[in-house]
Amino acid sequence: xxxxxxxxxxxxxxxxxxxxxxxxxxxxxxxxxxxxxxxxxxxxxxxxxxxxxxxxxxxxxxxxxxxxxxxxxxxxxxxxxxxxxxxxxxxxxxxxxxxxxxxxxxxxxxxxxxxxxxxxxxxxxxxxxxxxxxxxxxxxxxxxxxxxxxxxxxxxxxxxxxxxxxxxxxxxxxxxxxxxxxxxxxxxxxxxxxxxxxxxxxxxxxxxxxxxxxxxxxxxxxxxxxxxxxxxxxxxxxxxxxxxxxxxxxxxxxxxxxxxxxxxxxxxxxxxxxx
Amino acid sequence: xxxxxxxxxxxxxxxxxxxxxxxxxxxxxxxxxxxxxxxxxxxxxxxxxxxxxxxxxxxxxxxxxxxxxxxxxxxxxxxxxxxxxxxxxxxxxxxxxxxxxxxxxxxxxxxxxxxxxxxxxxxxxxxxxxxxxxxxxxxxxxxxxxxxxxxxxxxxxxxxxxxxxxxxxxxxxxxxxxxxxxxxxxxxxxxxxxxxxxxxxxxxxxxxxxxxxxxxxxxxxxxxxxxxxxxxxxxxxxxxxxxxxxxxxxxxxxxxxxxxxxxxxxxxxxxxxxxxxxxxxxxxxxxxxxxxxxxxxxxxxxxxxxxxxxxxxxxxxxxxxxxxxxxxxxxxxxxxxxxxxxxxxxxxxxxxxxxxxxxxxxxxxxxxxxxxxxxxxxxxxxxxxxxxxxxxxxxxxxxxxxxxxxxxxxxxxxxxxxxxxxxxxxxxxxx
Numbered sequence: 051x052x053x054x055x056x057x058x059x060x061x062x063x064x065x066x067x068x069x070x071x072x073x074x075x076x077x078x079x080x081x082x083x084x085x086x087x088x089x090x091x092x093x094x095x096x097x098x099x100x101x102x103x104x105x106x107x108x109x110x111x112x113x114x115x116x117x118x119x120x121x122x123x124x125x126x127x128x129x130x131x132x133x134x135x136x137x138x139x140x141x142x143x144x145x146x147x148x149x150x151x152x153x154x155x156x157x158x159x160x161x162x163x164x165x166x167x168x169x170x171x172x173x174x175x176x177x178x179x180x181x182x183x184x185x186x187x188x189x190x191x192x193x194x195x196x197x198x199x200x201x202x203x204x205x206x207x208x209x210x211x212x213x214x215x216x217x218x219x220x221x222x223x224x225x226x227x228x229x230x231x232x233x234x235x236x237x238x239x240x241x242x243x244x245x246x247x248x249x250x251x252x253x254x255x256x257x258x259x260x261x262x263x264x265x266x267x268x269x270x271x272x273x274x275x276x277x278x279x280x281x282x283x284x285x286x287x288x289x290x291x292x293x294x295x296x297x298x299x300x301x302x303x304x305x306x307x308x309x310x311x312x313x314x315x316x317x318x319x320x321x322x323x324x325x
Numbered sequence: 326x327x328x329x330x331x332x333x334x335x336x337x338x339x340x341x342x343x344x345x346x347x348x349x350x351x352x353x354x355x356x357x358x359x360x361x362x363x364x365x366x367x368x369x370x371x372x373x374x375x376x377x378x379x380x381x382x383x384x385x386x387x388x389x390x391x392x393x394x395x396x397x398x399x400x401x402x403x404x405x406x407x408x409x410x411x412x413x414x415x416x417x418x419x420x421x422x423x424x425x426x427x428x429x430x431x432x433x434x435x436x437x438x439x440x441x442x443x444x445x446x447x448x449x450x451x452x453x454x455x456x457x458x459x460x461x462x463x464x465x466x467x468x469x470x471x472x473x474x475x476x477x478x479x480x481x482x483x484x485x486x487x488x489x490x491x492x493x494x495x496x497x498x499x500x501x502x503x504x505x506x507x508x509x510x511x512x513x514x515x516x517x518x519x520x521x522x523x524x525x526x527x528x529x530x531x532x533x534x535x536x537x538x539x540x541x542x543x544x545x546x547x548x549x550x551x552x553x554x555x556x557x558x559x560x561x562x563x564x565x566x567x568x569x570x571x572x573x574x575x576x577x578x579x580x581x582x583x584x585x586x587x588x589x590x591x592x593x594x595x596x597x598x599x600x601x602x603x604x605x606x607x608x609x610x611x612x613x614x615x616x617x618x619x620x621x622x623x624x625x626x627x628x629x630x631x632x633x634x635x636x637x638x639x640x641x642x643x644x645x646x647x648x649x650x651x652x653x654x655x656x657x658x659x660x661x662x663x664x665x666x667x668x669x670x671x672x673x674x675x676x677x678x679x680x681x682x683x684x685x686x687x688x689x690x691x692x693x694x695x696x697x698x699x700x701x702x703x704x705x706x707x708x709x710x711x712x713x714x715x716x717x718x719x720x721x722x723x724x725x726x727x728x729x730x731x732x733x734x735x736x737x738x739x740x741x742x743x744x745x746x747x748x749x750x751x752x753x754x755x756x
Contacts, residue, residue, distance in 0.1 A: 091527065093492035170497065204427070204501050206494050206535040235530035256497025258425050261456050263605075268422065269496075 086241040090208045090252075094170060095151045095272070097240065097252060101174040107149025112277045113176045114188035115251070116143040120195040123159035127152060130273020132265045138278060143188055148173045150274030161195050165202060169193075169255040170271060175248060177213065185279075191253050194230075198255070207255040212243035421492070423456040424484045425499035426563060433471045434504070438608035439464035440598060444573065445608075447600035454499050460486040461610035464572075465565075473509060480567040483614035490560040491524050494535060500563050501537065508567065511543050518543055518567045521551045525559035537562065564614070 080086070088097045101107060117125045118141045125142030126135045135155075138144060146152055156167045171191070179187035189211055197207045209230075233242055243249040260269045428436050428451045436449040444466050449455060457463060467478040482502075487495050500522050511518050519542040524535065538559070540551040555561050598604045 091490055091493065093489050094496055168497070201498075204498055204536060206498050208493070208535070235535065236527045254493060254497050256494070256499075258495075258497050258499050259454070266423065266456070 081238065081241040081245065084241070086238050086244070088240055089238040090210070090240065094172060094252075094254060097174045098149050098151050098172045102149030106175055107147065108176075109147055109275070111148070111176060112145030112275070113148055113173060114143055114145045114185055115171065115173075115191060116141050116188040117154065117156070117191045117193065119156065119159060119193060120161055120198070121159070124155075124157050126155040126157070127276050127278070128154065128270045128273055129276050130270060131267055132260070132270050134273075136276060136278045143185070143279070145185075145277040146171065146173055147274045148176045151271045152273055152276070153269070153271040156193070159198070162198060162202065166259055167198060167201055167255060167257070168259060168269075169201075169253055172252040172254075173250070174252065175213075175250040177250065189251050191251070192230075193253075193255065201255045201257045204257055208239060209253045209255075210239045210243040210249050211251040211253065212247040212249045214247040218246055421459075421487055421496045423458050424487075424495055424562060425454050425456050426482070426484070427454040427499040427501045428452060429501045429503040431471055431504060431506075433469065434467055435469040435600075437466035437468065437600070439466070439611060440606045440609050443597065445598040445600065445604070445606045448605060449600070455608075457482070457484045457608065458610070459484050460614055462612040462614045463608045464611050465608075467504070470504075470509065473513075476509070476513070477571070477573075478512065478567055479570060479572045480565050481611075483564040483566075485561050485563060485614055488560045490526070491562055494524050494537070495562065498537075501539075502563065502565055503539075504567070507543070508541065512567050512569050515569060516543065519551050520565045520567075521555040521561055522563045522565075523555040523559040523561045529558045 088100065098107075119125075123140045124137055125140055126137050127142075127144050127146075128135045129152075136144060140156075150173060152171045152173075154169050154171060156169065157165075159165070173189075177187055177189065191209075191211065197209075200207050231242070233239060240249055240252075260266060428434070428449060430451055432451055434451045435447045436451060436453065436455075437444050437446045438448060439445075446466070446468070461484055463482045463484070465478075465480050465482050467480065468476075470476050470478075502520070502522065508518050508520070521540040522537050523540070525538050530536075540555045540558075542551045545551055545554065552561065552564060598606050
């Protein structure tokens with residue numbers, strides 16, 4: 051009888067102490083026992099803010115990044131304002147500061163004529179190349195045509211770029227292409243990237259465009275200092291002065307320079323015609 | 326023996342019941358599979374794991390700490406922990422204050438909206454998009470619908486404020502609104518159509534790439550509120566309600582008045598804003614939308630005082646209306662109204678108990694961090710003893726040579742002369 055009562059007590063204790071966890075709808079479970087408070091659903095800028103607070107942000111070090119498009123196009127880096135920007139032909143390289151968020155404009159793509167995209171880059175860590183070869187090792191952002199199609203259809207593409215941990219990369223997968231892994235929506239993309247290496251940047255691509263008449267400065271984000279190779283840009287622009295790309299860009303800037311409501315109507319009509 | 330099996334069954338039932346917490350339907354593996362990466366797969370359904378609060382809770386300090394209120398600083402900005410004025414750098418987020426609404430279809434439909442002087446016509450042609458300020462309700466005007474001549478609709482559009490869950494989406498994407506033929510048929514059949522556009526939570530998303538979903542009231546079971554249903558599945562971004570009410574009937578208040586009231590067809594001269602003439606006017610909010618804090622009539626954490634100007638107290642004018650509580654509860658909910666309405670207030674107290682199950686550890690008093698380097702640091706012993714011996718040779722007279730210029734009695738210094746070159750120079754002593 052004593053044995054049975056002991057079992058009863060044990061079962062009662064087990065009942066009371068077993069954890070019955072319930073995960074809220076927007077919570078992401080821990081990964082291998084580690085909790086990642088930041089995920090792809092966190093407000094943009096949170097990861098960069100935490101990176102800056104943890105000392106990774108250094109205003110004296112500019113981390114080169116390079117945006118690669120499916121074929122060609124124009125990438126505009128904004129320094130936190132629509133009036134402070136740098137146009138660079140794709141593949142577009144510029145140097146940004148860790149711990150900041152930047153808005154970009156991607157335009158003049160032959161696959162999407164007349165369509166502009168405004169992705170954002172959130173730098174959360176840097177690379178450590180040899181001192182004299184910093185410009186030779188940028189963080190690569192490869193955007194595919196499929197991702198642009200998703201964005202044009204109203205979807206939000208979030209990509210976490212990470213530096214692979216050598217012992218976690220099978221030799222058979224080592225090639226020049228960037229490996230893109232699509233994960234389930236319920237998984238934490240930053241945690242998954244952390245499993246395979248060191249997350250260094252987040253890029254978000256959607257279909258929202260600023261008001262062509264009165265662009266909201268907040269749309270262009272907090273921004274930060276940008277360093278570009280002006281000499282290279284001037285050479286590229288001079289060599290492309292007679293190309294169709296330049297002409298298209300001139301047309302775009304002409305339309306934007308028009309003030310008043312007429313340009314909005316024209317812009318709207320242009321978008322309607324392009325659809 | 327029976328008790329033994331009863332206890333064993335209890336243990337089994339409890340274990341299995343607690344293991345099924347509703348997340349087993351979601352594949353928690355990392356998806357990075359393949360034979361080479363099989364070791365990296367993991368399961369997110371482990372017991373005893375920790376879960377961070379959702380972003381909305383992470384951004385706000387919590388009840389009685391969040392403000393504004395007596396002795397409490399103002400609430401943090403939209404960025405919360407990620408910005409909102411924390412630190413000298415200011416906000417690092419995009420902090421969208423407007424929602425870009427994309428009117429997808431039907432193609433060629435004219436979209437106007439209410440402005441202070443009436444309705445601004447033809448402001449957009451679908452497909453088109455416009456940035457509406459958040460937390461507001463707007464009255465729209467749909468006209469020129471292809472295939473439905475003469476049909477003019479006056480829907481309301483509620484643009485909800487941004488939420489930490491929708492912050493990333495709204496700062497990069499537009500919210501699509503589309504009127505289908507089914508919606509228009511329902512409206513013409515005198516039915517009321519409510520469409521809720523929301524961003525589903527991660528567990529309800531069917532595709533890997535985040536996209537919005539739309540709940541239509543006509544496709545739900547009778548009695549199901551589409552807003553409540555959408556709120557369960559995700560975060561609402563916009564709500565559009567469509568009926569067939571005509572808001573511009575002749576002679577109606579707010580419409581162009583007739584010159585005389587006896588049926589004359591002479592209209593008083595008024596100016597109508599028309600987008601076809603290039604006239605664009607921003608829409609006028611007609612009310613709040615979503616949870617906008619004090620705008621919804623719910624008192625905030627501050628004690629609400631009356632306006633205090635002299636005169637007789639007038640309910641609803643210089644004092645709160647009857648039944649309207651003036652004090653917010655610590656958790657932000659309004660207190661109970663004084664019921665029955667119209668009678669004297671009799672409520673003496675009310676109690677709100679927080680029944681949330683919490684497993685929050687106590688704050689840390691003393692922190693200890695053990696740091697270890699592998700391999701450890703190893704340096705040679707520092708110098709602690711130095712022996713220095715200086716030997717001075719001793720020469721007897723005649724063992725050393727002496728420069729000529731130093732010969733006693735020579736008296737010559739540097740320069741040409743006997744000191745250098747041929748002549749009396751270095752030489753053995755005595756020469």
